Amino acid sequence: MAEWIEACAADDIDEEDVIRFDHAGRTFAIYRSPDDEYFATDGLCTHEKVHLADGLVMDDVIECPKHNGRFNYKTGQALRAPVCVNLKTYPVKVEAGKVLIQLD
Amino acid sequence: MNERGMVIVGAGECGTRAAFALREEGFAGPITLIGAERHLPYERPPLSKAALAPEPEGMKAIAEAERFAAADIRLLLQTQVVAIDRKAKSVELGDGSRLPYEKLLLATGARPRGLPLAEGSGHCVYLRTHDDAEAIAKRLRPEARIVIIGGGFIGLELAAAARKRGGAVTVLEALPRLLARAVPEEIAAVMTAAHRQNGVDIRCGVSLASFGDEGRGVRVSLQDGAEIAADLCIIGIGAIPNTELAERAGLAVVNGIRVDERLATADPSILAAGDCCSFPLEVYGGRRVRLEAWRNANDQGSLAARNMLSRGEAHAAVPWFWSDQYDLTLQVAGLVDEGKHTVRRDAGEGAFILFHLAADGRLVAASGIGPGNTVARDIRLAEMLIARRAAPPPEKLAAAETKLKSLLAA
Structure with missing residues (x-):
């Protein structure tokens, strides 16, 4: 049951940045890449339950604000210790200035 | 006799990170990680926080047994190392057996004072x-x-x-x-x-x-x-580095096992890293420090592994640590006592950051406090500015509307 949910306005997020989006008891991180594309992942780091939206986006990488674990937010791949479990990603589309993410 | 390989004394954050980093860097020979405790290597930061909560979190292993097996890391727990024979390049264990090394990493940590x-x-x-x-x-x-x-x-x-x-x-x-x-x-x-x-x-x-x-x-x-x-x-009145093993082996100890910027002792086959070592911080002109922090243990574990493989890389990280108390987190990047002037930036929700500038205007440290991780991103950016030896205009540091990231690009 693929459901598209409106997460935020496209210009709520700066380029190369991230914001937090909570929905139905879950938390997500929505990213805008330096080349102006949008991505979404689970909101919490897979190492400890820390909100990734407080972290730093550099190119394709989100760095956890607590222990500097890193993920590629486009693929969810874990890149740097202490994280070793990949991050779940979600499909994203932008329509009429709104960022929509597809939840499973 | 065992095949000569990499031997790591101390199975805390630093030693364990080094063991895995050796494999990640492509080393295919034997790796032995020796720890004194009975548990699988675990994370220490939660011990003063979540481990004491009303509903305590269980022990957080750095890696489960399967990951050690998959990486073919031999883990010797509840094992003491009593001596280093530098001539024979071997360590003597508590049971009298000997383990030869190609390179030896001392990640022996610290103990409470x-x-x-x-x-x-x-x-x-x-x-x-x-x-x-x-x-x-x-x-x-x-x-x-x-x-x-x-x-x-x-x-x-x-x-x-x-x-x-x-x-x-x-x-x-x-x-x-x-x-x-x-x-x-x-x-x-x-x-x-x-x-x-x-x-x-x-x-x-x-x-x-x-x-x-x-x-x-x-x-x-x-x-x-x-x-x-x-x-x-x-x-809780501080920690003292575990240096006795190094001392008995004739290695220099000055507030920790003395190493150079590549974490090597005077013996080219022996390195030391983490809480137990004192090393020169390049970003402060070679000032010698010993750090007791999770991040340093992690960073130096990785660096030691690369230098056990003769990469010759110098330590370049800026010291960084955090502390969580109630709903507040404080974070510090750099050494605050290097600063002569302070510039304050308010970040909302009562959170603020202090930028510590040297006499010549260079940013040498940043410290911040606020609820949750409100200051984390700016402290991380400040850390990158410190590493680049940047001297950002104080008025921009003070202005919350100036993104620190834009100063990094300057």
Whole structure:
């Protein structure tokens, strides 16, 4: 049951940045890449339950604000210790200035 | 005789990271990781926080047994290393057996500094290991009276944890204020206020006179005549590096095992990393430091692994640490005492960051405090500015509307 949910306005997020989006008891991180594309992942780091939206986006990488674990937010791949479990990603589309993410 | 390989003494954050990093860097020979404790290597930061919570989190292993097996890392637990034979390039274990090494990494960590006055008391404890934390957690009952000696990070995180469990908490600090060693006064003041709001009795500038066990607790007497009765006394007055093994092997020890910027001792086959070593910090002109921080242990573990493989890489990281108490997190990047001037940036929700500038305007440290991770991103960006030896305009640092990231690009 693929459901598209409106997460935020496209210009709520700066380029190369991230914001937090909570929905139905879950938390997500929505990213805008330096080349102006949008991505979404689970909101919490897979190492400890820390909100990734407080972290730093550099190119394709989100760095956890607590222990500097890193993920590629486009693929969810874990890149740097202490994280070793990949991050779940979600499909994203932008329509009429709104960022929509597809939840499973 | 075993095949010669990489041997790592100390299975904490640093040693364990080094073992995995050796494999990640492509080393295919034998790796032996030797730890004194009975547990699989585990993370220490939660020991003074989540491990003491009303519903404590269990031990957080750095890696499960399957990952050690998959990486073909031989893990020797409950094992002491008693000597290094530098000529034969082998270590002697507690059972008398010998293990030859190609390269040896000493990641022996640190242990709590003892308080001689408290010796002999059955109610005074220290925190370093998981077993220590478990023993403390059992005694943090809601009706317990807890006295904590030392207003540093360990003491204050313990105070916050003990309050969450409902106990009555007194913190005794010898210096005139809390967190005097590593944190600016403005930030320590916020933390002090949070503790007082949460009902902690904080007494600074006090001198201890004596400890005496009394019934099922301990009575702590101060020089000024005050007495504090407690069910449990937790001592957190700093750590001392575990250097005895290196010393016995004739390696230089100066506030830690002395290493160069590549983490090598004077013996090219022996490296040291993490809490046990003193090393030159390039970003401060080679100032020699010893750091007791999770991030440093992690970074230096990776670096030591690369240099065990003769990469010849110099340590370039900026010191960084954090502390969580109640809903507040403080973070510090760089060494605050390198600064001559301070610029303050307010970040909303009561959070703020202090930028510490050298006389020549270079950013040398940043410290911040706020609820949750409100200051984390800016401290991380400040760390990158420090590493680049940037001298950002003070008015831009002070202005919350100036994104630090834009200063990085400048």
